[in-house]
Amino acid sequence: MPGPGNVGERVRNLRLTRRLSQAQLAGHDLSDSYISLIESGKRTPTPTVLRMLAERLGCTPEYLAEGVEPEQRAHLEVRERHAYLTLLDGDPATAEAGFDEVLARSDDPDLTSRARWGRARALEELGRTEAAIALFEELREQAERDPGRASWLPPVIALARCYHSVGDLGQSISLGERALSRLQHLGLEVGNEHTEVGRILLLAYVDRSDPERAHTLGRRLLVPVDGEHSDAPASAHYQQASSRALNEGAVGDALYLADQALASRGGDTPLRAQARLNLAAARALLRGVTPFTTAPQPYGMERPPGDPRKAASEALDLLQTASVLEGAEATESTIERSRALVLLGEPERAVSDLEEFLDTGLALAATGTVTSEPGTDLAARARKSVQARLVLARARIAQGDRPAALVVLRSASGQLNGLPPGRPVAHVFRELGELFEAAGDALGAAAAYRQALEAAGLRPARPQAPARDLGRV
Structure with missing residues (x-):
């Protein structure tokens, strides 16, 4: 102590x-x-x-x-590093305990700051997103108070990701755009930070039903203007950005980016970061096309015109890197790949992939219990399971098998009723309504659209009585 x-x-x-x-x-x-x-x-x-x-x-x-002897501080330094390694190995609960030990025993500002960052990341991995946001906000305030010691970028990027996770799209987009602007100001348009901010913004734009901005950003991220990026390694870009930050007097950013330059000298290609960005871009592409030209879009939320087959083909190309993804992101890549196959006129392949996925038990069972906190792992897994069923129903409709599609849609509807309200669930209910409509179930479509409004925090207006009856009310 x-x-x-x-x-x-x-x-x-x-x-x-x-x-x-x-x-x-x-x-x-x-x-x-x-x-x-x-x-x-x-x-x-x-x-x-x-x-x-x-x-x-x-x-x-x-x-x-x-208040700490050198031997004690060295021990705590090692303990903090071991906790972070444990977090990277996929054991956030043990990592959190390690970070808590360091925080309880250390008065060193730098070590304490690193341990608080690690604890926030562990909480995020555990699905305790609101608690993680509180810690990341403290770290952001600390960096803003003392830019000579800490970089503002890491906590802001983490906050953009966490706010997206809990459905606060406005805050997520605001922070993400500020971080992206800062990176562009420093001339850093490569590396994990740029990739992660782009991924978060793509997902947030899609979830906010803003495919035009998603497509514009996706093109910018994935197809840079000729000559815009040099062939220099990432370490050189980080070093240049660090020098620019230092010239501005932003020592915290300069130190952070210099550390990133050293870390990237190993020459490893950030395959997973690129695969995550590609997945977000594929999702944006597939949300920007209209798969059922006969089904009108509800509540004035029409999609912009697009070429479904071209978008689907581009999405499949992007998803070729998905083999390095794990967990929820691997699940999402399966769903988006199947969605693309339906648009390409290959519903049989989509049905085969989705039925195999749903039968493996990777998706949460429809009778499973989910927690009331929107950001938790169980709620997210249940939502992914519903989304897989919706794409399966879409494939069945494309095959002309409406009865089979309705069976799947009713199963998905029952599972959706157990999920906590919020914008992500409202989007799923809206897609459910579109599919009920395409399958010929008008009552099911109306109910899903009503539930979409309620999940978004709105209530349908009561129908007004005819004018001749107003006197009787």
Whole structure:
């Protein structure tokens, strides 16, 4: 545990333990009044004075300054790194416990900041997104207060991702656009940060029913203007961005980007980051086309015209990198690939892939219990299971088998009723309504559209009574 209190309190406690007076501790170099001011917290000793006091008190300067001996601090440094490795290995619960230990025992600002970042990431991985947001917000405020020590970029990108996860699309887009603008200002249009911000914004634009902005950004991210990006390695781009940040006086950004330059020197291709971006771009492409020309779009939310087959072909090309994805992202790639196959006129392949996926048990069972928190893993898994069923129904409709499609849609509707309300669920209900309409079930479509409004926090207006009946009301 750290030593009690502040520097002055530690000096006083050790002095009393050694049975020294203030004059004895001061010796010939200092005055007893100066020692009194240090102990009362009215003066902060210089490094030279700290070394002098530590020698007379029989401790280390580090203990007086921070309350932790060098060996203890080294142990905590190692513990923090081990916790982060555990997080990367896919065990966020154990990682959280490790970060908590470091936070409880360390007074070192840099180590504490790293441990708080790791704990926030562990909470995010555990599905405790609201708690993660609170920590990331603290880290963002800290970086804004002290830009000379910490970079503002990592917590802002993490917050954009977390706000998207809980359905706050406005905040997610606002933060994502600010981060993207900052990266572009620094000339950094490669690397994990640029890829992750682009991915988050693509998903948020799609979920906000803004495919035009999603497509514009997707083209920008995936098909840069000729000559815009050089063939230099990512480390060179990071180094240039770090130099620009340093010239601006943004030392925190400069240090962070320099660290990223060193980390990228290994030459490894960020395959997973690119695959995640490709998945988001494929999703944007597939949401920007109209698969059923006979089904009108409800509530004035018409999609822009597009070429479904071309979009589907491009999406399949993008999804070729999906083999490196895992978990929920692998599930989503299966769903989007099947959606593309339907648009390409290959519903049989889509049916085969989706039925195999649903039969493996990877999707949450329709009778499964989900938590009431929108950002939790169970709710997200259940939503993915419903989305897989909707694409399966879409494939059945494309095959001309409307009875089979209705069976799947009613199963999906029952599963949707157990999910917490919010924008993501409202989008799924809207797609359910479109499919009921395409399958010829007008009552099912009306009910789904009504539930879409309610999930979005709206209520359908009550029908007005005819004018001749108003007097009777």
